[in-house]
Amino acid sequence: MNYEHRSIEKKWQKNWEEKNTFRTEILPEKKKYYVLDMFPYPSGAGLHVGHPLGYIASDILARYKRLTGFNVLHPMGFDSFGLPAEQYAIQTGQHPAKTTEKNIDRYREQLKSLGFSYDWEREVQTSDPSYYRWTQWIFLQLFDSWYDKKANAARHIDELISFFEKEGNTTIQASHSCQLSFDAEQWKSFDEKTRSDVLLDYRLTYLAETVVNWCPELGTVLANDEVKEGLSERGGYPVVQKKMRQWMMRITAYADRLLDGLEKLDWSDSVKDMQRNWIGRSEGASVFFEIEKRKDLIEVFTTRPDTLFGVSFMVLAPEHPLVGSLVTSEHKESVLNYVEQASRKSERDRISEVKKVSGVFTGSYALHPLNKEKLPIYISDYVLLGYGTGAIMAVPSGDQRDWNFARAFDLPIPNVIEGADISEGADESKGGRLINSDFLNGMPVEKAIKAMLSHLEEKNIGLRKIQYRLRDAVFSRQRYWGEPIPIYFNDGIPMAMDESELPLELPEVDKYLPTKEGDPPLARAEGWHTPEGFPIEANTMPGWAGSSWYLFRYMDPTNTIEPFSQKNVNYWRNVDFYVGGAEHATGHLLYSRFWTKFLYDTGKLPEDEPFKKMLNQGMIQGKSAIIHRYNIGYIDREDGQIKTRETNLYLSNHFARNLQDGKYGPKDLERLIDEKYGKGYAREHHLISPNIEIAPATRIHVDVNLVDGEELDVIAFKQWQPRFKDAIFLFEEDEKFIILCEVEKMSKTKFNVINPDELIERYGADSLRCYEMFLGPVEQHKPWDQKGIEGVSRFLKRFWALFHEGTDFMVLDDKAPLEAKKAFHKFLKKVSEDIERLSFNTVVSEFMILTNALVAMKCRSREILEPFVIAISPYAPHIAEELWEKLGHKSSVTFEKFPLHDDSYLKEDNVKYPISFNGKVRFTLEVESGTAGDLLQKMVLEHEDSQRWLEGKNPKKVIIVPNKIVNIVV
């Protein structure tokens, strides 16, 4: 009987569903283990072979943990709010909820066809009102909280209010953005609007006017992590800086805890480092500089207070608030010009112009805080308003950017480090001793920093400060398809909705576009106000809101009175094993840690980290097939411009390269075409370019399914798309059209997507599961290689055949031979070790080795085959269930015990020692296991081969590595 993967897999998937095999509940007597995948955004394209990689790994671990006695929580859901569904809605008018629902159904079906052991009863969808009700609820908790730096925890806003009533805000240690300072009396005298504004500056979600990343194409703002190199992460549209009033999340309050918490996490170093860099803690000092003839001060941040005597000028960011008042009349024009220019530059322009030095003098001077020297104040866009104070003290001898600026504007470069060579550039090393620095002279840098810090604080002209690169996160999106923000405005004062009014459901709108006035789409909705007529916030939440806490909802997905019950969260606590891409390092993974810490502060959670251990799966890339379309370059008669015209001639890689390299000219091409298609063909069909230099070929991505190895099926290509119907080709003499192969990210537009459905149909889910693991370490990026799956498929067939004699199921009850038992226990030891250390790829090899060994030994003993089926079930669950049933079991293999290996079978009767002289292996000696060291040594030295190698020399040393090698040093 052959291995019929189609019927077997269908049968067991149905069986699992009907019997609800993977339903999970709290079992207090059992230890819990929570295995979670990053839930997907259900895109219209469905899953490709890259998606399941991580899901397979986590499913193997979940199934393995079940077999080893854990109560495993292994859920799946959908991050179903997002831009693509909304863009589709704008184009087609179809409600995003509908598109999303359709996509989710497809995803769920695909996931089920892979045989994952998810408890589908726990599925969550972030766009479901019963879910986002609690996302809104958490928003309100954040809104009602402030961060107490002294207690190092979030606290309720009411406590802050009563504190203000007693002492004002001058003594409190809190994370805030409040410019005002007031005492209790003043607080009491404030009107409602002022109080609200002050409180907003303390709340963990707050409204603020800030510079944000505005993406005009998408019509919305983006968080820092959603911008890559000045372009939007989704869509790749330009992003500009814009000042806007937006909802913000005070994540900076948690900067230190987010940093320190990394220590105890079992995550990869690279992701932890990414978070550390993103948080970007740097220790230094705030220093205040007086402005000449004025009372106010310029505050700067520096990590090198020791170089204070090396300051020769000041630089402000062009947007700095003091610029307007500092500029003198004679410099007004140039400064205004410069500010204007800088404001028009996008983030991207700034990045590309990094090397250029620009700036202008304001006409004003600052005074050195210690020696009162006059320091000219410049503005330049190399100083950023968003970091530190938006102003710097320039130390050209110690900072390359300051050095460049000093050179360009002919400013002095005083040296403050003994022996530093600053003729060709700044000395940025933190070494040497101070000179020309008054009381710091002779001190090494580290000591000088401390001395200066104390001095500054003593004289009250500066103070120790810790600066973070991390910014508060923008929380509003001018979009429809997101969680509505449960806030309404009473006379401009933002008011929290009552919990009982949640969920605040998304309203119906006529169009998914902003209003004429530029308000977000929600403003189009009729009745988007409270019963009293107060307008409701029209912005929605960003994509990361729902994904920041979903792991906890899985613990109690149907709870209607709270996001999750204490009972459930106290049992499941947090995720033991999280699988997902490293690309979320500075987004989802950081926000999620932030919300978890906040919910921990409020007492809702027993743990303050969401994910204990994490595995970052690599991307499976596609192999794109590229051919070249020949272009004719010509000079347009009308405007004299050089232009190119497309042809229907397609070139193989070989020809395209030669054309590109100039090895072929127009004459060669004409000859080749005529040779192939008949004399005069090229001329007749206008395929002769007068000027071949101009863009001779365009790269075209071809569907990888039209390619076998590197060869294009030209007939299929002609039928692929109507525009290729009349294609003609030039290719190698051996009649093979060789394409150009490139490894890229899988995407629809590159026609390099490999769909798992077809592979499952052809080879089965078990084969696909095993193969994706076999491909290599899960963490690594790797191109999809279609050919290797055959090998794994062959192995499963052989495994199946192990249980069958001809068409009959045949397992014998006789004793297994000792050799087979040894092989089996060696296998068990290795497999359990490898799964525990997440080496999923080597386990597949072990399956193959054991299968081959059993086939060779013709071993069909139940004694071995039965536990073998259990061991293989995490990888190939369907075939395992089928064989388990055939072995006469009524229960599912899911609930069996993972077989333990027995060390007594692993002992070798004889040990083969490679005997080496000076590290070089000369012969092998077989001795009985357990032979004592000194006896072994004697045997080795008396061996005739040893005598030959020693040639009368005396061995200096004999090294015996137990069970491994004997090394004789001569």
Added chain:
RNA sequence: GCCGAAGUGGCGGAACUGGUAGACGCGCUGGAUUCAAAAUCCAGUGAUGGCAACAUCGUGCGGGUUCGAUUCCCGCCUUCGGUACCA
């Protein structure tokens, strides 16, 4: 520039704390089976020399530690990922 990861046959990759490098799979070569093909099975497969036993070389490059290094240390090169006028 800085931070992180990685460089092993024709290819994907093994070698977990230093101990016979190349497991396992793909591909390739030869053979069996077949009218033939597919499928399956058997054998071989790092390089060089040799009929062979065997010898020499070999884990990006150059050094070092060690009886012994893919593994540890120092200096480079390359690729990938992150990040950036961060003061």
